[in-house]
Amino acid sequence: MVATALAEAVTYPAAGAALDIEQVSHAFDIDGTELPVLSDVSISVEPGEFVALLGPSGCGKSTLLRLVAGLDKPRAGRLREDEERIRRPHPSRVVVFQDPTLFPWRSVWDNVALGLEAQGILRSQGQRVDAALDLVGLASFRNAYPHQLSGGMAQRVALARALVNDPKILILDEPLGKLDSLTRITMQAEIVALWQRKGFTTLLVTHDAEEALVLANRVIVFSERPARVKADIRVDRPYPRHRGDPYLADLRRQILGLLGLDATW
Amino acid sequence: MSTYSLSDGLASGAPRTSRVALLASWIRESGVGVLASIAWIAFGLSCLWWQDVGDWSRTHSLGIAAFIIAAIALFGTVGADYLGSAGQALHKRAPWLVALGAFLTVWEVATAKFAWLPLPFFPPPQAIIEVYTDDLPKLLDSVFASIKLQLGGYVIGATIGFLTGVSIGWSRAVGYWVHPVLRFIGPLPATAWLPIAFFTFPSSWSASTFLIALATGFPVTVLTWSGVASVSNAYYDVARTLGAKPSFLVLKVAIPAALPHVFVGLFMGLGASFAVLVVAEMIGVKAGLGWYLQWAQGWAAYANMYAALIVMSLLCSGAITLLFAIRDRLLIWQKGTVKW
Ligand SMILES: Nc1ncnc2c1ncn2[C@@H]1O[C@H](COP(=O)(O)OP(=O)(O)OP(=O)(O)O)[C@@H](O)[C@H]1O
Ligand SMILES: [Mg+2]
Numbered sequence: 044m045v046a047t048a049l050a051e052a053v054t055y056p057a058a059g060a061a062l063d064i065e066q067v068s069h070a071f072d073i074d075g076t077e078l079p080v081l082s083d084v085s086i087s088v089e090p091g092e093f094v095a096l097l098g099p100s101g102c103g104k105s106t107l108l109r110l111v112a113g114l115d116k117p118r119a120g121r122l123r124e125d126e127e128r129i130r131r132p133h134p135s136r137v138v139v140f141q142d143p144t145l146f147p148w149r150s151v152w153d154n155v156a157l158g159l160e161a162q163g164i165l166r167s168q169g170q171r172v173d174a175a176l177d178l179v180g181l182a183s184f185r186n187a188y189p190h191q192l193s194g195g196m197a198q199r200v201a202l203a204r205a206l207v208n209d210p211k212i213l214i215l216d217e218p219l220g221k222l223d224s225l226t227r228i229t230m231q232a233e234i235v236a237l238w239q240r241k242g243f244t245t246l247l248v249t250h251d252a253e254e255a256l257v258l259a260n261r262v263i264v265f266s267e268r269p270a271r272v273k274a275d276i277r278v279d280r281p282y283p284r285h286r287g288d289p290y291l292a293d294l295r296r297q298i299l300g301l302l303g304l305d306a307t308w
Numbered sequence: 309m310s311t312y313s314l315s316d317g318l319a320s321g322a323p324r325t326s327r328v329a330l331l332a333s334w335i336r337e338s339g340v341g342v343l344a345s346i347a348w349i350a351f352g353l354s355c356l357w358w359q360d361v362g363d364w365s366r367t368h369s370l371g372i373a374a375f376i377i378a379a380i381a382l383f384g385t386v387g388a389d390y391l392g393s394a395g396q397a398l399h400k401r402a403p404w405l406v407a408l409g410a411f412l413t414v415w416e417v418a419t420a421k422f423a424w425l426p427l428p429f430f431p432p433p434q435a436i437i438e439v440y441t442d443d444l445p446k447l448l449d450s451v452f453a454s455i456k457l458q459l460g461g462y463v464i465g466a467t468i469g470f471l472t473g474v475s476i477g478w479s480r481a482v483g484y485w486v487h488p489v490l491r492f493i494g495p496l497p498a499t500a501w502l503p504i505a506f507f508t509f510p511s512s513w514s515a516s517t518f519l520i521a522l523a524t525g526f527p528v529t530v531l532t533w534s535g536v537a538s539v540s541n542a543y544y545d546v547a548r549t550l551g552a553k554p555s556f557l558v559l560k561v562a563i564p565a566a567l568p569h570v571f572v573g574l575f576m577g578l579g580a581s582f583a584v585l586v587v588a589e590m591i592g593v594k595a596g597l598g599w600y601l602q603w604a605q606g607w608a609a610y611a612n613m614y615a616a617l618i619v620m621s622l623l624c625s626g627a628i629t630l631l632f633a634i635r636d637r638l639l640i641w642q643k644g645t646v647k648w
Contacts (some may be wrong), residue, residue, distance in 0.1 A: 138545075158550035
């Protein structure tokens with residue numbers, strides 16, 4: 044319902060973009076030695092697809108997201124958004140980082156307004172900020188400063204700051220990690236509703252196999268560092284999905300097996 | 309005796325205890341005010357009771373003024389409840405009024421009345437009051453001259469320092485050229501330039517402005533620079549993914565994030581520039597409080613020196629207070645900042 048408010052406030056239509064990750068490898072230099080992080084990763088994402096990325100901690104998921112965002116260049120391989128090479132950041136690909144990184148000197152409202160302000164359209168599109176704050180349930184905190192928020196609230200502000208830009212590709216790096224289970228379930232439903240309504244392409248990194256299965260129509264499982272695509276699983280299930288669905292439970296067991304956990308789970 | 313009054317209180321019941329408690333609470337509430345009043349009455353009496361050992365014209369008025377302050381202290385604190393915020397403020401400062409009254413009494417007695425402290429060097433309070441009443445035009449001229457010089461130099465130095473700091477923090481090329489110059493020249497005390505500045509600049513006023521700007525500029529530059537350099541890359545990443553251009557990154561990310569550092573530099577620059585101001589006025593500019601001090605010393609007018617020192621410390625403290633107020637406004641987002 045609140046998602047409708049945001050959708051109506053947006054004036055131009057935005058559909059999802061296709062994303063092609065082609066044979067991407069990446070590495071970091073730490074004290075002169077090379078640390079390979081991504082090894083020959085190829086993923087082709089259809090416009091409007093919701094892809095969840097799962098993998099062991101430190102395998103390179105955040106690194107891949109930075110490459111997709113255009114913040115770093117891969118050592119090898121190519122990334123393309125709608126056939127166009129990704130060379131630098133662009134507001135059509137918005138990231139919600141693992142850490143909320145709100146600007147402490149800006150109020151909540153000003154933080155959410157950041158993207159519109161940077162693109163010079165805040166004056167004409169200011170109502171989108173209010174709609175986004177409504178969406179994450181923080182309208183009454185619009186004048187608060189980040190140090191006055193809880194960790195979960197800060198994470199929701201970061202989500203609002205991304206959504207307000209109406210991206211073609213929404214990149215989410217464990218955005219719900221710090222939320223309590225109740226808010227988490229609500230936010231998951233809101234993300235799905237928003238994604239269905241707007242049709243943007245979504246890339247979601249998560250540690251939670253169940254979250255991946257409830258939200259995504261495709262789950263990609265990575266190996267240990269350096270990350271390789273270990274499995275690419277379609278989740279053909281209509282929304283809203285139920286956590287108790289035996290089909291999903293079966294997939295979950297399969298995924299946990301791939302991540303090295305026994306099927307006793 | 310205490311056991312007696314305790315049992316007495318217990319025996320005779322509530323009304324008596326409550327009267328004692330009432331008295332105790334009244335003393336706690338108003339006692340300091342009464343004490344302050346006593347201290348100022350003592351000061352007034354000390355002015356009027358004995359003959360002055362010297363020839364000062366304001367002794368009588370000072371004594372009267374002390375009695376007026378005593379009355380204000382008494383009624384102000386006793387009636388604090390009816391005076392609103394002014395009464396509250398007075399009540400909070402009452403202990404200081406006690407200390408001040410006591411200090412002035414001792415000072416008065418030790419100088420004007422018995423000359424325990426050697427006389428021309430330790431003038432009594434009424435001599436300083438006399439300076440404020442009789443030498444006011446000259447003192448005011450000096451105050452305005454000092455403010456004008458200080459303000460001009462400080463604003464120029466702070467602006468240039470801030471812009472330089474942002475440029476070196478942001479641009480590697482600017483840093484390459486400016487950093488060595490800064491390292492070479494910056495640590496030199498600005499007063500070392502004094503002799504050169506006074507004959508290379510067209511006027512002593514412009515030379516002093518330059519020196520004050522120099523003293524201000526160095527700390528502001530260094531701290532602005534370190535502030536900009538220490539901004540977390542995560543902020544830039546966020547802004548860039550949201551479509552920020554380089555100008556936005558400088559103006560809306562780097563500068564606001566660096567502002568707490570900038571203010572540290574501004575405070576340091578203010579302190580350094582006061583020192584330069586006074587020295588420049590003493591040596592080159594024939595105006596201002598530093599010059600007034602120098603002039604007073606030449607005439608062995610010690611009361612004038614103390615009077616000028618008091619004004620000077622009020623001005624410096626006022627400037628710092630103003631800067632704190634500006635900082636608190638701009639950095640309202642910071643939690644737990646130091647209160648001045
Ligand atoms: N800027 C960097 N410089 C050097 N090494 C880095 C850098 N960023 C990441 N790494 C290294 O790359 C590896 C992968 O990091 P990444 O943040 O992508 O992991 P992740 O899969 O997101 O882990 P998590 O699930 O714990 O967030 C880690 O071993 C990390 O040490
Ligand atoms: Mg990560």
